[in-house]
Amino acid sequence: MNVTLGVPRLKEIINAAKQISTPIITAKLERDDNKIVAQLVSIELDMDIIDKVKLNVDAFVVRNAILKGTRGVTRNATLRLLDEESVLIKKGSTSKLRVVVPPPSTKSASSRSEKPTSDYFIMQQLKTVLPHVIVRGIPTVHRAVINESSKDGHASYNLLMEGYGLAEVMGSPGIDGLRTTTNHVLEVEAVLGVEAARTQISAEITNIMNAYGIGIDTRHLMLLSDVMTFKGEVLGITRFGVSKMRESVLMLASFEKTTDHLFDAAAHGRIDEIVGVSECIIMGMEVPIGTGLPSLLWKCN
Numbered sequence: 001m002n003v004t005l006g007v008p009r010l011k012e013i014i015n016a017a018k019q020i021s022t023p024i025i026t027a028k029l030e031r032d033d034n035k036i037v038a039q040l041v042s043i044e045l046d047m048d049i050i051d052k053v054k055l056n057v058d059a060f061v062v063r064n065a066i067l068k069g070t071r072g073v074t075r076n077a078t079l080r081l082l083d084e085e086s087v088l089i090k091k092g093s094t095s096k097l098r099v100v101v102p103p104p105s106t107k108s109a110s111s112r113s114e115k116p117t118s119d120y121f122i123m124q125q126l127k128t129v130l131p132h133v134i135v136r137g138i139p140t141v142h143r144a145v146i147n148e149s150s151k152d153g154h155a156s157y158n159l160l161m162e163g164y165g166l167a168e169v170m171g172s173p174g175i176d177g178l179r180t181t182t183n184h185v186l187e188v189e190a191v192l193g194v195e196a197a198r199t200q201i202s203a204e205i206t207n208i209m210n211a212y213g214i215g216i217d218t219r220h221l222m223l224l225s226d227v228m229t230f231k232g233e234v235l236g237i238t239r240f241g242v243s244k245m246r247e248s249v250l251m252l253a254s255f256e257k258t259t260d261h262l263f264d265a266a267a268h269g270r271i272d273e274i275v276g277v278s279e280c281i282i283m284g285m286e287v288p289i290g291t292g293l294p295s296l297l298w299k300c301n
Contacts, residue, residue, distance in 0.1 A: 005211050013204050016236030020184055025169050027159040028179035063087045066133055140165040166191045189234050198229040248272050250279040
């Protein structure tokens with residue numbers, strides 16, 4: 001499984017990108033000591049290797065998928081023309097189907113001269129769309145790879161899935177949902193909440209750095225995770241995310257587009273309390289953290 005690492009992956013995490021290069025879902029199996037069980041979970045239809053991967057799919061399942069579609073997937077307009085008599089199963093066979101062009105009553109041809117042309121184009125459209133009919137599995141998962149690892153001399157298996165759909169994978173039969181994760185932080189937030197996303201940010205950055213033998217103090221990662229999630233949602237360290245994090249004009253001006261923020265604040269008469277780190281440094285004031293936090297008051301009486 002080819003996974004994006006290095007600076008590109010780090011930018012995806014810090015910027016809270018909605019679309020990432022290689023979204024990977026790591027699915028733990030309830031029976032992780034049996035490779036056959038791993039082959040039976042979340043694999044899309046491929047007629048050439050059905051016997052090899054032991055999929056419980058036959059002509060009747062495929063016919064039902066063609067006629068009724070898969071939940072959550074919009075059916076193609078050409079497939080909607082097909083009826084019960086258009087998809088036939090060869091008598092005595094569980095692997096051969098015949099898809100025929102719908103009868104003329106279901107088509108929109110206005111004259112007899114248009115029927116041959118319509119039939120031809122419909123056949124070509126069917127030839128194009130039928131290989132993309134999803135019989136079983138999760139439409140947003142493009143491929144799955146069986147990952148083998150060894151622990152205490154015993155082989156253990158899990159699935160690495162490229163794509164989205166964490167909630168669907170967690171609810172699949174044979175999957176241990178409590179130990180299933182994804183590297184897409186925003187999907188973690190949507191499915192499991194902002195606290196899980198906060199933990200995942202630290203874990204993903206740690207994985208990237210460990211791949212290059214770089215160690216980072218956990219407190220730095222916790223601080224970054226807190227900054228990105230303290231508003232109750234995952235916000236990237238970008239001009240749009242920072243503008244949602246802080247109300248301070250000087251803090252925004254110290255990040256990007258300095259003159260734009262200052263002119264906008266002057267035009268609207270905004271007031272800056274100067275209590276944050278960036279603002280105090282800009283104004284040459286003592287930062288109200290650590291030893292700068294306590295104040296000394298003089299009693300007058």
